Structure formats: C-alpha cells, structure tokens
Amino acid sequence: MPTSLRVVKLGARIGARIDGVDLAAGVDPHTASQINAALLEHKVVFFRDQHDLDDDGQLAFAQALGTPTTAHPTVTSRGRQFLPIDSRFDKANSWHTDVTFVDRIPKASILRAIALPPYGGTTTWANTETAYEQLPPPLRALVENLWAVHTNQYDYATLHDEPGATPTDEQRAYRDEFVSDYYETEHPVVRVHPETGKRVLLLGHFIKRFVGLGATESATLFNLLQARVTKLENTIRWSWQLGDVALWDNRATQHYAVADYDDQYRRLNRITLAGDIPVDIHGRHSRPIVGDASTYSEVVTPIALAS
Template sequence: MSQFDIRKIGGRIGAEVVGADVRDLSDRIFGEIHEALLEHKVLGFRGQDLTDDDQLAFAAKWGELTGAHPTVPGIDGKREILPVDGEASRANQWHTDVTFVQTPPKISTLRGLVVPPYGGNTLIANTAAAYRDLPDELRAFADGLWAVHTNDYDYVKPAAAGVDPAKQAEHRKAFVSQTWKTAHPVVRVHPESGERNLFIGGFAQRIVGLSGTESRAILDILQAYVTRPENVLRWVWSPGDLIVFDNRITQHYAPDDYGDLPRRLHRVTVAGDVPAGTDGRESYRVEGDNAAHYTPTATPS
C-alpha cells in the first residue's frame, strides 16, 4: 500500500501528491512518484516548506542538476538555483525551459517563497494532449517539421507595475549575453513514455526552411492547440508549495496579473537528453557552444 495519495487535478494534466514529505522518500515511493509524473506531466506538493538544500536534494533524485541558467546567475552560494523574481522580470508567455540549447532540462522544480494574495499563478500545458488533438492531416504535417529555438528575442515584456526597470535591464542584458540557436523537431518523442508531443513554445522562432512570416503562422496554429483550456492546469500558489513538471512534454506560463505585489519562486532543473523526432533524428546546434558550463549532458563540441 502507498503511504500517500495521488489525486488528479485536471482531466488531462496534473495531480496533487498528498501525504508525502519529499525530504523523506523511500526508493519505492519515489518510484511511484516518478511513474505519476510520466502519467500526469505535473505534480504538486502542498505545504512542504523546504529549504534551498531540501529542494536541491529532491531535484537531484531525478538526475544530475543543471546550473541555474545558461546566462542568468543563480543565488549566492547555490549555482543551481534560479531566483524567479517578479521585481526583476516577468516572462509572461508560454515556453518550455531552456529549449534554445541542444540538451534542455528534463525536469523543472518550482518552490513558492513569496506569493501574492491574488494572481501570480503558474499555468502548465500538456503538449502531448495538444498533439493528439491535431487533425490527422495537421499531425502528419507537424511530424516532419523542425524549428529553430533561440534565447535572442523579446522574451521579457516591457516593465510592468512592480518591476524595477534597472533590474529588468540587468536581467535582459544577462539573458542575451550569449546567443544560442538550436533546431529541434516540432514533434518530439518522449524518451521514457514514447508519447509524441508538440515541442515548441516561445523560444521556437522559426520553422527550418520557411520564412519568418510563414513560420509564425504555422507555429501560432500549433500553439493554439497547446493552450486549449482542457490541456492546461492552473496552480494557485501558497507559500511552501512545490511543483514538479516534465519539461520534455509541457509548456508553462506565469500571468502578469498581480500588479506591484512581490512574487518570488526558486527553480531547480534536472539535466536532460538530446530531443529526437518521429524519425529518430536528434536536435542539432545552429549557433552557440554546447552549453557545457550549464548542463552536464552537453554533447561534445
């Protein structure tokens, strides 16, 4: 018998893990949590009240950790922890973490530290369900497409209420201090479950072989399936919450709907592999180095 419950939140995505302390998980219970993540794509743990070291230890159960980000520094003394601070930037658009490198992280963990009394939720979408929603003709078309992902675009929107313009400018300067462009299959095959999903999101800026205008039109059509309400989970934060999502088969979005109120999370990510498409071909670098300083699974130069 399991010592905890896994309770579905939505029909297509998301479950809450009840009765488990992530600081004290047996191999058997962690195995069940692992299987639950593959099924539900995102898991939420209420009221864990973890320290930074606790979060790092839990994330490390999933595999080797990445740095905080390829260009944005981590918190002092903890290079693997990225501060997600609404005062410095608000990246309120759909994306999958760090897809502009050849080996994006496979797992992302987010921990709530400072949470506004309203707004500031995190939305997470099931990109496998989106792929299954496509009409047969559009699905066959998408199977053969490749997209170039890059960090060099307007990822962070103009300063809003509560955002410090100087901190935002500093964040933007760091974010694009080095440029990467990587071609990934638009339809990725999940390396564990074998599910196909739409591996696109905000960093996907161009379809290989097409113009910018043509690319935008196709990406917008496919993205509309990802963000259908039935494919999306909304996590309403409380301080001390932890969520874990499979970065290989989800997108996420943080709505900028909390005015000048503070919001701060800590993110830790787990190193992933090179994505592969439906024909087995793997992602390849177009511009930039192999990001070996960021991820231990970087492919050789």
C-alpha cells in the same frame, strides 16, 4: 510504496496533487520512482504544505529524481544551482518550455514558493502530448517533418511588457544577462519522449522561425499550433500557497506565469533536472547551431518505458 503516498488527479488531461509525502524528510528511491511515474502520467504534480523544505531539501529532492543542472545557461549571477523566479527582474508571462534554445532540453523543473503576492500570481501548464494526439491527420503529417530554430534572443521577458511600460534597471540588467551568450538550436517540432515513447509537440516562445519557412508563414503556423497546445481543456492553473512545490515534465509541457498581481512581490526558487537531446520520429537528433551548453547541463538519457 509508502501507504501514505496518494496521487489525486486534478484534471482530465493534466495535473495531479501528491499527498502524504514530507519532502523535507527525504525521498527514498522507491518513493522517487512513484513520484516520477506520476509525473510521466500527469505531466505536472503539486505538493502542498511543504513548509519545512529549504534550499538544501529542495536540492536533495532534485537529486533523488535526477541530475540537477546549473541554474541557467546564461543567467549565472543569481546563484549556481537555484534560479530565483523573482518578479523584480522578470515575469515569465508567455507560453514556453524551459531552455529550449540549447540542445539538451531539461527533463523537469522543481519550483518552490518563497514569497507570494496577496492576489494573483498563478501559473498555468499545458500538455503538449495530448495537443499532438488531438491534431487532425493533415496537421500531424506537416509537423512530423517540421523543424524549428530556437534562440534565447527571443526572451519571453521582453515579449509581453505592458504597452508603454518602461523596464526598470533591474529588468534591463536581467535581460542583458539573458542574452549575454547567444544560443541557437534546431529542434524537431515533434519529438519522441525519452521515457514514455509518446510523441509530443516542441514549441514555445523561444522559437525564432520554422526551418524552410519565412517569417510570416512561421508566425501563422506557430500561432495555429500554439492554440492547440493552450486550449483551456488542455491546461491546469495552479493558485500558489506558501509551502507549495510544483514538479513538471519539461519535455511534455509548456507553462505560463500569469502576471496579474500588479507590483506586488513574488518569488519562487527553481531547480532544474538535466535531460536528453530530443529525437524526432525518424531518429534524428536536435542540432546545436550556436553555443555550447556543456557547462550548463549534462546529457542524461533515461531508459524508455516498455510500450
């Protein structure tokens, strides 16, 4: 391992900064392995001062860590490999795990700051592994046998508009594209992480309902479990600077982009790594109900770490 690579822990339950790596210069396999190990341990890792990193370099970094997906299953008009997180079109100000409405949930995402507002615009991540571990035994028994229906009709961009706000034409076009193809998938609420073997909660605001429960019961249980995930001690909040890159384990986190920057412009470029089809503690795989995600992403199942 290069002697310059340093992992600086930022929180007790989640988050680390990786220093001493120039991503624009390329990442060799050994360094990529070390970064992946830090990712598995800390769930989200940050790189500062990557000012020379461009789109090609970000793609090369993604390829060093895994297999990139296309930009998005339904939002295809803004690029094939990169999804611009652009405040003119949407603000992801709701707790979610990316793209859980398909069967092959992405492994990870890499987000690079392009344009930042003069204030606000932070992003917060939460650890879904520790959220599971801290459940009392009666709740564990419940969620370990619980499944949920996830769908892209429950778009985070429409759930948290300001009261009385009228979406712009750009926002309407984005939201129409987001639901242009319909996806619905049943996932276990507790999945086994394919690399660590740990149990994690699979929730977030793409959930429509829990299998076997009605709308009211689903909403009550969802809010109870989400409160466990997003407890402040279980989160880390990142204040972006130009040159920043964030890498997070999408299988063991949720995240929330805080929309506290008024009408200032904010843009970050996201590239996503292909993942596996979740498996519950009994060995049962997630089930696609509507939609074929094969053109969005390969299914990539990593080798689990020795326990």
